[in-house]
Amino acid sequence: MICDNLGINEKGHLTFAGRDTVELAEKYGTPAYIMDEEKIREKCRIYKKAMAEYFGGESFPLFASKSLCFKQIYRIMKEEGMGIDVVSPGELYTAASAGFPLENAYFHGNNKTGNDIAYAMDNSIGYFVCDNCDELYAIDRHAKKRGIKQKILLRLTPGIDPHTHAKISTGKVDSKFGTAIETGQADELVKLALSLENIELRGYHCHIGSQIFEYKPFSDAAKIMIDFIAKVKNEQGYEAHTLNIGGGMGVRYVESDPEIDYATNIKSLSEIIKAECAANDVNMPQILMEPGRSIVADAGMTLYTVGAKKEIPGFKNYVSIDGGMPDNPRYALYQSEYTVCVANRMNEKADYECTIAGRCCESGDLIQEGVKIPEPQRDDVLAVLTTGAYNYAMSSNYNAIAKPPVIMLTKDGEYVAVKRESFEDMTACQM
Ligand code: LLP
Numbered sequence: 001m002i003c004d005n006l007g008i009n010e011k012g013h014l015t016f017a018g019r020d021t022v023e024l025a026e027k028y029g030t031p032a033y034i035m036d037e038e039k040i041r042e043k044c045r046i047y048k049k050a051m052a053e054y055f056g057g058e059s060f061p062l063f064a065s066k067s068l069c070f071k072q073i074y075r076i077m078k079e080e081g082m083g084i085d086v087v088s089p090g091e092l093y094t095a096a097s098a099g100f101p102l103e104n105a106y107f108h109g110n111n112k113t114g115n116d117i118a119y120a121m122d123n124s125i126g127y128f129v130c131d132n133c134d135e136l137y138a139i140d141r142h143a144k145k146r147g148i149k150q151k152i153l154l155r156l157t158p159g160i161d162p163h164t165h166a167k168i169s170t171g172k173v174d175s176k177f178g179t180a181i182e183t184g185q186a187d188e189l190v191k192l193a194l195s196l197e198n199i200e201l202r203g204y205h206c207h208i209g210s211q212i213f214e215y216k217p218f219s220d221a222a223k224i225m226i227d228f229i230a231k232v233k234n235e236q237g238y239e240a241h242t243l244n245i246g247g248g249m250g251v252r253y254v255e256s257d258p259e260i261d262y263a264t265n266i267k268s269l270s271e272i273i274k275a276e277c278a279a280n281d282v283n284m285p286q287i288l289m290e291p292g293r294s295i296v297a298d299a300g301m302t303l304y305t306v307g308a309k310k311e312i313p314g315f316k317n318y319v320s321i322d323g324g325m326p327d328n329p330r331y332a333l334y335q336s337e338y339t340v341c342v343a344n345r346m347n348e349k350a351d352y353e354c355t356i357a358g359r360c361c362e363s364g365d366l367i368q369e370g371v372k373i374p375e376p377q378r379d380d381v382l383a384v385l386t387t388g389a390y391n392y393a394m395s396s397n398y399n400a401i402a403k404p405p406v407i408m409l410t411k412d413g414e415y416v417a418v419k420r421e422s423f424e425d426m427t428a429c430q431m
Pocket of ligand 1: 292
């Protein structure tokens, strides 16, 4: 099994966090997102402990809440002492309404509108991660109006190709995110930030991409950032207090993906950062990281019910399910790999090759192609594993399909974290 929270019970059913997924499907209906709260907490603790131990006590992780955003997640993050990264006033609102302390929130985005900036400041957000020169002036203006000095990090692009899917690669010079180091524009941005009266520059941020297994792109980026800290120190006399190295560590979607030991990665990264700081004669900065996927992905799975089966001789077999791209658009967008199981036939031979099709009127509405599973029958429960990140968060109402609930499994029970959307909920804004 690809994660230690998965198993098979005496009935031959798939278990998740020790629970029978077939029973959960019966109880809550399908499609449904099922989440393992303990796994989420375990991951938070791994990051927190390793970062404090290897980077120093001031360093800590921020949960990238774009990967999973609903009130209960922010409550869990608050309880675990995590910071958060938010990318919109909507995420900020959700966090605030769950009681998350916004002084530990970092506001991202390559195009924060005037309203976004005002909303974040009025809610006393801790930090802006400022993307560009234009935004810097806007933050300064809004801060001045409120008589505050706004803490910021500058988002810089280190010019790294992390060798991941192009659509989730962000650290190259040609990117809509951040300001490039290579072109000299980053130096200018720092100069400007230091000159503005209502800005308190705390340091820099970079994020090179997502679902990265190799360790080298992170250490390459970190080195470039430390070198930049040193350059600015020498040329402008400003030494950054904080370096946020973003998120992006990969997770195991299929057996062939490597297992990642996050703590060991953090340790190795810390050694490179410390050596680079020493070589450049700069102090070790406070290090922040922004894991999203690696905190929640394998803490989630989606349960569906099998419907129609279609066998096209000489071509392929389609197995249709009662969900699809509205609850998981990742195959349609990135051809993302997933492990698919027939949850009530776990001990049967996986020799039926098929494509898992969603229920939308759209040929690209597929969840996975060419998977081998035991031949499913109508009403079987199909489980798609590792859907905790970027599934609920990316879900839509395409074809007026209502969103599934999120059921949170705990040590001693379970609860509904997000209820199933009703047709009334779905049409609530429509006049
Ligand atoms: N920090 C920043 C500034 C980011 O842009 C992201 C992800 C993260 C942190 C978190 O990265 P993670 O640890 O989750 O890899 N929808 C795509 C992923 C887009 C990622 C966007 N940024 C997907 O489903 O694969």
